[in-house]
Amino acid sequence: MNVVKRNGTIEPFDLHKIAQAMQKSYKSVGLTFTDDECLKQAQEITKAYPKNEDVAIETIQDDVELYLMKKKYYEAARSYIKYREKQKTDRDNPWADNDERQDLILKKYLINGEDKKDFIKRIAFGKSSLEKIFRRKEAIFGGRNLYAIGRDGNITGSNCYVVQDPEDSLESIYKVDYQIARTYSYGGGQGMNLSKIRPKGAKVNNSSNTTPGVMVFAEKYSHTTLNTQQDNRRGALMLVLNIDHPDIIDFITTKLDLSKVNGANISIALTDAFMNAVENNDEWVMNFETPYELIEKKIKAQDLLKLVGYSAHTMGDPGVIFIDHMNDYHLMSEYDDVRFTATNPCGEQPLMPHGSCNLGSINLNAFVKNAFTDNATYDWERFDFVVSEMIVALDDLLTMLGDRHALPEQREHVKNYREVGLGVMGLADLALSMKLPYGSPEFLEFLDQLMRRMINTSMKASALQAKELGVFPRFDYDKVSSSQFYKTAIDQDTDELVKQYGLRNSRLVSIAPTGSISNILGVSGGVEPFFQINYTRRIVSMFDEEKTITIWEKTPLALAKAMGVKPEELPEWALITSQNIAFMDRANVQATIQKYVDTAISSTFNLHNSATVEDVITIYKTAWRKGFKGATVFRDRCAKIGILAGVNENTEDLNPATPPHVHLEEKWTDKRTGVIKEYVTHISVSSSGHTPEKIEKELCPLCGDVLVKKQGCIHCNNPECDYEKCAI
CATH class of the missing domain: 1.10.246 (Serum Albumin; Chain A, Domain 1)
Structure with missing residues (x-):
């Protein structure tokens, strides 16, 4: 029956x-x-x-x-x-409670003539259980899936990809340029690591004699991203450079000039070795070997991290990824040939070459019963059901849209690895509904239970899907179960299913920022605290009468109504935002979640304007110690905001940082002749870039240490030596 x-x-x-x-x-x-x-x-x-x-x-x-x-x-x-x-x-009449802002965002995903009811039916692709989930705002697919399902044409359902890193040749560099353009034309974003490209000034075997370095090609890829249209929007790109690449300072400071590489996000791949050098105040070596020469640059590791911190403090770029933890903590970490060098543009998916992220997200607030009361509970049974249904649905979409990838390498990768990424949103709303202050010990205890349940439920669903349809071709139980992630996050009953049936998917949980889809469902994005509890909107009527209204987020407003108070009278714990949350509370939330996320978390530390460069560096150090896979900071009213804002907005940076001044030692060795050239490069950084001054290396006549230039004079780098030489 x-x-x-x-x-x-x-x-x-x-x-x-x-x-x-x-x-x-x-x-x-x-x-x-x-x-x-x-x-x-x-x-x-x-x-x-x-x-x-x-x-x-x-x-x-x-x-x-x-x-x-x-x-x-x-x-x-x-x-x-x-x-x-x-x-x-x-x-x-689904989603009847949506306001004008929500409907406006939803509109970009609708087919002409489609209403909300039609939209939900289309994206559920005939599954009544999914229709109910979507109607109840319990979950939703990522933006590219919402757009691609039911549409004809070359439209990918994957939000983003990572391309094969360009090799150190023009053929490879321009092949990658074609591949990212082709991917953009299908609606996907791209990520790559540029560290195989030789640094600026290195010898090449052509009429140029030397190469212009990484940044010229970073700009090339950025222009391709800006110039390839995707149905009224441009592509998205993540560029990554390793911390030991000799062009790293150019890369770190490039975004201080807003006219440069403005078609890409940029991230620095930090290693454990580098972070240990920072902790120990050691020197750090950036090196590169070509067929013609050995290039080596040395700098204090702390100085280099300060450059990263200054650039992020001033412009919000670059972000950092902790590449070793990214490679050591996931389901396939024990596969010798699986290594990540880059992420997708938002950072939630470290991917192999030609890997893609097929995304969906759970609305965590949808499962709270008796919200805003002391008797609030969580509907774990329904939560488990929705998580399982979404994992199966995302896997189904891999097959349904399997021919919608731009490159044959991408289509083949999907068949071999079947990566999905189920994330969450509405965590800040859940905190209010459950009356658990965001970041508090009791909140963290609940969050640990929730995220552990989510990864185990996701894995069980993938195992049962494997029972029916087969495992992903590269599945190896011994290798998967030996990974540190598996041993940390997976329960015994889950393990028994995986051992019996295998896994349908090589990746399962991924925390995307959920900007558009969380707005459509009316909850906070990703795992962030509320950015603002309320904001003001200035309205000018047709008769030029102006008034200002205050708009509150929906869940805080509902909490105030339940408590019988005005929104502005809510208790302090209910008014936690990214601007006022204690840093360690915010860090503890992300660390708790990361334990149970086999990919990564796209999340930004939104800082008050008063934050310092040292605060930014503290975030990096804490994030590394706590096992984050990456960290991004954005300071309110930083220089980037001032440049991009409208003329009537008061966005002056009240706390600009003092630009750092650093020096590094360079050593260029000709492999054919054995000739060594040594230099000291003085780097003056400003709020719009950096100026290097390269001089022949000179040693102190008193102690033999390196001489450096400071404030127009030549000083010995040895703090215990008094040698100084100034021009008259």
């Missing part, structure tokens, strides 16, 4: 679903029946159904109503009828 749903789809008859619906109605009016009792009642209701005929869902629900009335459970019957009426209203 099957059940015919209202949309015409057919599902297997499940007596337990009827029993569960009845039990919910009983509980809602204070009646108590056991699971077995409800199951027997469901059997009684359906015993007359022909076993070889399908039955309509309306018939079942009508019969449940009649049974409740016949047994004189009038209050339960009334509750059940109200539930059906609400379900009908939600089906006929």
Whole structure:
């Protein structure tokens, strides 16, 4: 026997679903029946159904109503009828509570003539369980899937990719340029690492004699990103450079000039060795070897990190990724040939060459019962169901949209690895609904339980999907189960399923920023605190009358209503934002989540304007110690805001940092002749870039240490030596 749903789809008859619906109605009016009792009642209701005929869902629900009335459970019957009426209203007019802002964002995903009801039906691709999940705002796919499902043409369902890193040749560099352009034309973003390209000034075997270095090609890729259109938007690009590349200072400071590389996000790949050198105040060596020469540059590791901190403090770029932890903490870390060098543009997915991120997110706030009360609870059963359904749906989309990738290498990679990324949103809303202050010990305890449950539920769903459809081709139980991530995050009952059936997907959980989709569902993005609890909007009427209104986020407003106070009278714990949260509270939240995320977390430390460069550096150090896979900071009213804002906005940076001045030693060795040239390069940084001054290396005549230039004079680098030489 099957059940015919209202949309015409057919599902297997499940007596337990009827029993569960009845039990919910009983509980809602204070009646108590056991699971077995409800199951027997469901059997009684359906015993007359022909076993070889399908039955309509309306018939079942009508019969449940009649049974409740016949047994004189009038209050339960009334509750059940109200539930059906609400379900009908939600089906006929879903997301009716969305405001104009939400509808405006949703509009970019709609097909011409499509309303919300049509949209939900389209993206559920015939699965009634998904329709219900989407109607109830319990979860939603990532933006590219929302756009691609049901549309014709070369439109990818994957948000982003990572391309094969360009090799140190023009052929490879321009091949990559084509590949990213082709990917953009299908709607995907791209990421890459530029560290294989030889540094500026290195010899080449052509008419140029020397190479212009990494930054010229970074600019080339940036221009390609800006110039390839994607249905009224441009592509997205992440450029990564290793901290030991000789061009790293050019890369770190390039975004201080807003006209440079403005078509890409940039990140520095920091190693454990570098962070240990920072901790120990050691020198750091950047080196590169070509067929013609050995290039070596030395600088104090702390000075180099200060350059990163200054640039991020001033412009919000670059971000940092902790490349060793990124490679050591995931399900395939024990595969010798699986290594990450870059992430997608938002940073939530470290990917192999030609890997892609197929994304969806769970609305964590949707499962809170008795919100804003001391009796608030979490519907773990429904949470588990939605997580499982979304993992299966994302895997189905890999097959449905498998021919929608721009490059044959991308299509082949999807077949071999079947990567999905299920994330979360609405965490800040959940904190208010459960009355657990964001970042508090009790919040962290709940969050640990939630995220551990999410990864284990996701993995069980992938294992059961593997039982039906087969494992991803590269699956190896011994290698997967030996990974540090698996041993840390996976429970025994999950392990037993994986051991028996394998895994359908090589990647499972990924925390994307969820900018558009969290706005559509009306909750906070990703795992961030609220950026603002409220904001002001200036409205000018057609008669030039101006007024200012205050707009509050929906969940804080609902909490205030439940507490019987004005929004501005909410207690301090309910007004936590990214601007006022204690740094360690914010860090502890991300560290708790990262334990159970096999990919990465896209999350930004939004800082008050008063934050210093030292605060930024403290964030980097803390993030590394706590096992983050990356860290991005953005300071309110930094120079970038001032440049990009409108003329009427007061965005003056009230706390600009003092630009650093550093020096490094260079050693260039000609491999053919053995000739060595040594230099000292003095670097003066400003708020719009940096100016290097390269001079022949000179040693102090008193102590033999290196001489450096400071404030127009030549000083010995040895702090215990007094040698000084100044021009008259």
